[in-house]
Amino acid sequence: MRIALIGVGMIGGSLLGAWRQAGLVTRATGYDIDPRAVAAARALGLLDAGAASVAEAAADAQFVLVATPVGAMRRVFAQLAPALAPDAWLADVGSTKGDVIADARAELGAAFPCFVPAHPIAGKELPGVEHADAGLFAGKRVVLTPTAETSADALAAVEDLFARTGAQVERMDAVEHDRIFAAVSHLPHLLSFALVAAIGSQPAGQRKLGYGGAGFRDFTRIAASSPAMWRDICVANRSALAKELRAYRTLLDRLQRAVDEGDAATLQQTFELAARLRRQWANAADAQ
Amino acid sequence: MRIALIGVGMIGGSLLGAWRQAGLVTRATGYDIDPRAVAAARALGLLDAGAASVAEAAADAQFVLVATPVGAMRRVFAQLAPALAPDAWLADVGSTKGDVIADARAELGAAFPCFVPAHPIAGKELPGVEHADAGLFAGKRVVLTPTAETSADALAAVEDLFARTGAQVERMDAVEHDRIFAAVSHLPHLLSFALVAAIGSQPAGQRKLGYGGAGFRDFTRIAASSPAMWRDICVANRSALAKELRAYRTLLDRLQRAVDEGDAATLQQTFELAARLRRQWANAADAQ
Numbered sequence: 001m002r003i004a005l006i007g008v009g010m011i012g013g014s015l016l017g018a019w020r021q022a023g024l025v026t027r028a029t030g031y032d033i034d035p036r037a038v039a040a041a042r043a044l045g046l047l048d049a050g051a052a053s054v055a056e057a058a059a060d061a062q063f064v065l066v067a068t069p070v071g072a073m074r075r076v077f078a079q080l081a082p083a084l085a086p087d088a089w090l091a092d093v094g095s096t097k098g099d100v101i102a103d104a105r106a107e108l109g110a111a112f113p114c115f116v117p118a119h120p121i122a123g124k125e126l127p128g129v130e131h132a133d134a135g136l137f138a139g140k141r142v143v144l145t146p147t148a149e150t151s152a153d154a155l156a157a158v159e160d161l162f163a164r165t166g167a168q169v170e171r172m173d174a175v176e177h178d179r180i181f182a183a184v185s186h187l188p189h190l191l192s193f194a195l196v197a198a199i200g201s202q203p204a205g206q207r208k209l210g211y212g213g214a215g216f217r218d219f220t221r222i223a224a225s226s227p228a229m230w231r232d233i234c235v236a237n238r239s240a241l242a243k244e245l246r247a248y249r250t251l252l253d254r255l256q257r258a259v260d261e262g263d264a265a266t267l268q269q270t271f272e273l274a275a276r277l278r279r280q281w282a283n284a285a286d287a288q
Numbered sequence: 289m290r291i292a293l294i295g296v297g298m299i300g301g302s303l304l305g306a307w308r309q310a311g312l313v314t315r316a317t318g319y320d321i322d323p324r325a326v327a328a329a330r331a332l333g334l335l336d337a338g339a340a341s342v343a344e345a346a347a348d349a350q351f352v353l354v355a356t357p358v359g360a361m362r363r364v365f366a367q368l369a370p371a372l373a374p375d376a377w378l379a380d381v382g383s384t385k386g387d388v389i390a391d392a393r394a395e396l397g398a399a400f401p402c403f404v405p406a407h408p409i410a411g412k413e414l415p416g417v418e419h420a421d422a423g424l425f426a427g428k429r430v431v432l433t434p435t436a437e438t439s440a441d442a443l444a445a446v447e448d449l450f451a452r453t454g455a456q457v458e459r460m461d462a463v464e465h466d467r468i469f470a471a472v473s474h475l476p477h478l479l480s481f482a483l484v485a486a487i488g489s490q491p492a493g494q495r496k497l498g499y500g501g502a503g504f505r506d507f508t509r510i511a512a513s514s515p516a517m518w519r520d521i522c523v524a525n526r527s528a529l530a531k532e533l534r535a536y537r538t539l540l541d542r543l544q545r546a547v548d549e550g551d552a553a554t555l556q557q558t559f560e561l562a563a564r565l566r567r568q569w570a571n572a573a574d575a576q
Contacts, residue, residue, distance in 0.1 A: 071552075121501045140501075183487050184500040188507040190555075191479060194543060196562035196569075198536045199471050209569055212472040213409045213428075217573070218506040219476040223566040227559035235550050242547045248486045249540055255482060256537065259530045262523050264359075267478075271515035274484035278511040281484075281497055285505070 001026055004061035006054055006076050008032040008041045011093050011120065012067030013132025016046045018165035021134050031057035041129045055083035063089050063161070070094040071232030077107035089154045090115040091161075095181060097145040097174040099236040105147075113151040116158035117174065119143045119181070120167060127226040138166030145174035182240035187248060189230050190241070192223040289314055292349035294342055294364050296320040296329045299381050299408065300355030301420025304334045306453035309422050319345035329417045343371035351377050351449070358382040359520030365395035377442045378403045379449070383469060385433040385462040387524040393435075401439040404446035405462065407431045407469070408455060415514040426454035433462035470528035475536060477518050478529070480511040 001024050005012045008030045019025050030038050030047040031054050038050035051057035058064050058080050066076050073092060080090070090111070094100045097117050104115045122140040124131065142162040146155050162169045199205045212220070234241055251270070258266035289312050293300045296318045307313050318326050318335040319342050326338035339345035346352050346368050354364050361380060368378070378399070382388045385405050392403045410428040412419065430450040434443050450457045460468075487493045500508070522529055539558070546554035 121499065123502060141499075143499075179492075180496045180499045183490075183496045184504045188483060188503055190543060190547075191483065191540075192507055193559045193562040194536065194539050195476060195479065196566050197558045198532075198539045200561060200565040201539075202471075202535070204467075208468045208471045209565065210572070211409065211429075211431075211468045212569060212573075214411060215476055215510045216472045218509045219480055220562075220566050220569075221506045222503045223562045224570065225563065227556055227563050230559055231552050231556040234547055234555050235552050238547050238550050242544065244486075245540070245544050245547060247490070248482065249537070249544065251482050251486045251489075252479075252533070252537055252540070255478060256530065256533050259478075259522055259526050259533060262526050264519050264523050267522050268515055268519040270485045271481045271518055273488060274481040274508075274511045275513065275515050277488040277493075277497065278484050278508050281500060281508075282512065284498070285500075 002060055002062045003028045004051075004057040004064045005030040005041075005047065006032075006057060006064065006066045006080070007068030007072070008037040008047070008129050009067060010127055010129060010131045011123065011136075012065060013041055013044070013046050013129035014134060014136040015065060015067070015093070015120070015165060016041075017132055017134030018137055019161070020046070022164040024161070024164060027060075029057045029061065037129050041132075044129065044132065046129065046132060054079035058083045058088070059085075061085065061088055063091075063157075066090065066092040066094075069226075069229045069232040070096050070100055070236045071228075073100055074103035074107060077104050081108050081111060084111050084114075088114060089157050091118045091158045093118055093120055094236075095119060095185065095233045096237040097177045101145070101147060101174055113149045114154045116150060116154050117145045117147075118158060118162065119145070119177065120162065120165075122167070126224075127229065135166070137162070140167050142167040142169045143177055144169060144171050145177050146171060147174070178237050178240045182237055182244045186230075186233055186237055186241050187244045189222050189225060190234060190245065191248075192220050193227075193230070196220050196223045290348055290350045291316045292339075292345040292352045293318040293329075293335065294320075294345060294352065294354045294368070295356030295360070296325040296335070296417050297355060298415055298417060298419045299411065300353060301329055301332070301334050301417035302422060302424040303353060303355070303381070303408070303453060304329075305420055305422030306425055307449070308334070310452040312449070312452060317345045317349065325417050329420075332417065332420065334417065334420060342367035346371045346376070347373075349373065349376055351379075351445075354378065354380040354382075357514075357517045357520040358384050358388055358524045359516075361388055362391035362395060365392050369396050369399060372399050372402075376402060377445050379406045379446045381406055381408055382524075383407060383473065383521045384525040385465045389433070389435060389462055401437045402442045404438060404442050405433045405435075406446060406450065407433070407465065408450065408453075410455070414512075415517070423454070425450070428455050430455040430457045431465055432457060432459050433465050434459060435462070466525050466528045470525055470532045474518075474521055474525055474529050475532045477510050477513060478522060478533065479536075480508050481515075481518070484508050484511045
């Protein structure tokens, strides 16, 4: 299969690597606003060629994977629309789906039914194609959020492509997707960034950070993620994220009062609920 | 050395294990409010004997390690005071120091100079002596916060004891200690508990939690920690923690407005500061 990769980063590179291992790639052409990313992907054997534009990359492709930050996707779809082969399929890998679907619907025109919105639930905090890992998706989930217009052929083809990476593929409504990931992904990223920024902004912040231990390391691992990517995600999913953040802040208001007043019972109640659910979560995750 | 362990859990058990490996233990006697913890530690070869009370455990000891939750320490010190041998040394392992010092000063009487406040910066989220690990402290830091009254001999002896676990031992003012760990440890624990509790309290919470990925796993690992222990820490260090939480909530108020208004610049600014500091932190931590 001739594949075009638009946005040459860690996720797109990992998918290409997995598809190469599965023997699916006859030719892969890439485009990125940063030519160094394309050069790196060629050096790694992930891409066969670079293209000078989105349109050039897509011209000959049977499948186009859009793996840019979600904030760039509307512009990419606009450039893809006139360039796509009539029988080409498309997918994205964005962490938000409602906004990406709206962008695709607005720009792709007749090609919109060939577009399958997708979200691979896998990642690491290290951006850049040099951190691509063909095994990243094995055993992980990929959520597809097709619309009423999505062609059954495109959906089946993209479902098969993601399954060939070793992932479990499922379908979900885009609105539900965005609500779920606002809670379990976008909010924790915002909170983790916020903790490091809050400490780092203090006069003694650097000294404090120096004493971060194992708990700090884990809690803030995702604060090393790409700022531009997460800015885009937070803006793209702002309605669901705003709601989750508001609920979280309401709980923090309550916990602030409990800390101020030394109200051990309220703290314990919240911590016990959390510890019970988190241990259940770990058991369920391990059982998968 | 004859050691008494008051509070038989993961940290106390790990220290005993390390001291046994270093050949320092001639006899270890333990007391815990839960007799099953003592039985488990005996079965693991960490304790030689159990005692029926704090006083009985301490009667013959040259060194007493208090490894209960910090909320129980005042009661423990009160029971230790009349039972300690005249030349015995004591240390604790509490995550907060100002309150523990106040409790010790109030209860230990003439033995207060023999008490060395200590905080080993190592841990894991799994409580219970069955998760003890003699290698837990290798390469980690132990912070001692002696007071003006602390005896130089006791301080030197406890410093040596912790150094023999493979840890780097340093001294710090207790007030500064509590400010630092409010920021880099106590606050992230509270925030991690709060996230799981906030999601879990929603009608669709269980379904949402089921989609937590690698970022969620890391961010919430510490939410599986002991609720009682962290309730005690949050109450014990409430003045420093309240201040850190307030500063954090002020930043979240700003980020809520940014999300509500789709203000990408504010989000990016915060995320970039955090990512830069977190990457520096990781480089510095790796270099150690």
